[in-house]
Amino acid sequence: MSRAAGVLFTLLLLSTPAAAAKRTAVFVLFDGFAPQLIDQAPTPNLDRIRAGGAWTHELEPVFPTVSAVNHNSYVTGCTPSRHGIVSNYFHDPEKGYFDGVRDADWRLACESIWETVERQGGVAAALGFAGHFSTERGATATHAPLERQWPESPEDPVRTDQVLELLALPAEDRPDFIAAYYKGPDWIAHWSGTGASETIAATSSADAEVGRLMAAIEALPEGEEALLFVAADHAMVDVTTYFNIGRIMTRLELPGRYASDGAHAFIYLDDKSAKARIVDALAAYDMLSVFEAGDFPDYYPGDSAGRSGDILIVLDQPYWIADPHEFPDWARWLGLTAIWPEVFDVPGGIKATHGYPPDDAGMGTTFYAWGEGVRPGYEIPQIRMIDAAPSALAWLQVTPDAASEGQPVTGMFQPAATLPATKDADQR
Numbered sequence: 001m002s003r004a005a006g007v008l009f010t011l012l013l014l015s016t017p018a019a020a021a022k023r024t025a026v027f028v029l030f031d032g033f034a035p036q037l038i039d040q041a042p043t044p045n046l047d048r049i050r051a052g053g054a055w056t057h058e059l060e061p062v063f064p065t066v067s068a069v070n071h072n073s074y075v076t077g078c079t080p081s082r083h084g085i086v087s088n089y090f091h092d093p094e095k096g097y098f099d100g101v102r103d104a105d106w107r108l109a110c111e112s113i114w115e116t117v118e119r120q121g122g123v124a125a126a127l128g129f130a131g132h133f134s135t136e137r138g139a140t141a142t143h144a145p146l147e148r149q150w151p152e153s154p155e156d157p158v159r160t161d162q163v164l165e166l167l168a169l170p171a172e173d174r175p176d177f178i179a180a181y182y183k184g185p186d187w188i189a190h191w192s193g194t195g196a197s198e199t200i201a202a203t204s205s206a207d208a209e210v211g212r213l214m215a216a217i218e219a220l221p222e223g224e225e226a227l228l229f230v231a232a233d234h235a236m237v238d239v240t241t242y243f244n245i246g247r248i249m250t251r252l253e254l255p256g257r258y259a260s261d262g263a264h265a266f267i268y269l270d271d272k273s274a275k276a277r278i279v280d281a282l283a284a285y286d287m288l289s290v291f292e293a294g295d296f297p298d299y300y301p302g303d304s305a306g307r308s309g310d311i312l313i314v315l316d317q318p319y320w321i322a323d324p325h326e327f328p329d330w331a332r333w334l335g336l337t338a339i340w341p342e343v344f345d346v347p348g349g350i351k352a353t354h355g356y357p358p359d360d361a362g363m364g365t366t367f368y369a370w371g372e373g374v375r376p377g378y379e380i381p382q383i384r385m386i387d388a389a390p391s392a393l394a395w396l397q398v399t400p401d402a403a404s405e406g407q408p409v410t411g412m413f414q415p416a417a418t419l420p421a422t423k424d425a426d427q428r
Helices: 003-014 044-052 067-076 113-119 156-167 186-192 197-218 245-252 272-282 329-333 385-396 414-418
Strands: 023-030 054-059 090-092 096-098 124-127 177-182 225-232 241-243 256-262 264-269 288-292 311-315 319-322 365-371
Touching: 023 067, 023 156, 023 197, 023 385, 044 054, 044 197, 044 365, 067 113, 067 385, 090 256, 090 264, 113 124, 113 177, 113 385, 124 156, 156 177, 156 197, 186 197, 197 225, 197 365, 225 385, 245 256, 245 272, 264 272, 272 288, 272 311, 311 319
Parallel strands: 023 177, 023 225, 124 177, 241 319
Antiparallel strands: 054 365, 090 096, 225 365, 256 264, 256 319, 264 311, 288 311
16 A cells, blocks of 8 residues: 555544544653563553553664664654664764754754644644754744753653643643653663663653553543553663774774764775775674675665765674763773773673664564554554654644655554454554
């Protein structure tokens, strides 16, 4: 089914007499709220959604499976080849070094879901998500307090307070769409590991915030409708051994730069003639795969602006990689990239990470939908990160941005259950 036909089909499914009621979609993402964590922690509110809503623990992220990339895909319905945010850190030939800033001006294309809503006459809120502000244009939603980077995000209970304030507004003032980014259990899981008691407690705390959102939705006046989407940007897997790309580049005297995080690194060469030598040298390490620009793997088509560099390396589990600036200053002063080993276990280093190919074991992540029109107890058979935004827009009866690559997941909405069986009913 074509994208246009899929959108039309979904709008027809959701066009009911109740569509005239005030509708609000609450579209949240908890960083690192991964299935591996949920499976071992008490999560009574997610349990409620599994019984009374739609869900999956196999949401397919985009590669690289790191935060900035998937945040942008979640809110735009676009892959990184189109929106251009190719990692948490990368080099742009013209703009320079990207360090995780949430500025929408770094996108090559695609608008955020809240921009789509407001362009078509609605009111939206964007709390902490990538693209909630533009250096050139200012705030990109009516409600968008400025948070340039991750450290400026409030703790999760404060974020919920912000959402509840918006939900408590009278219907005529309440946003039609509320997007909210939560820190979630990500940071604790990185440094404690997926099975640590601290990580389990952080996962239960995230679930408690889901419960507060559900309670606020249930408290809306009779006849007013709301939809809650809860997703995670990536999974988490335990890791052991650091791959020191900086030391390798120093030893090989590579003529260029690199940007790395999680399980991948982009290498940007000043001397293109050195590419074959570098590829051969990297291929000697059996814990990674190495790809040249123009021949990237199927799960990563690259980008049109040269942000993915000349060479991509992708590590196997349980190896991990990080830019040197993520290490303490003393590590760099003591020769992290000059004399430290190329492959080693870092004392006090991270214990869990992500960033591996989407089809690797443990990389599927979390998606839950609950509220008006959602089919109860429905386990979603297939959904991609880029399908979330079109699905929310379909429920709001708003047409997606033309650049969006995702498709609405119609099968999770209740009206589909009453239609004649067709092969399209559960397809994107």
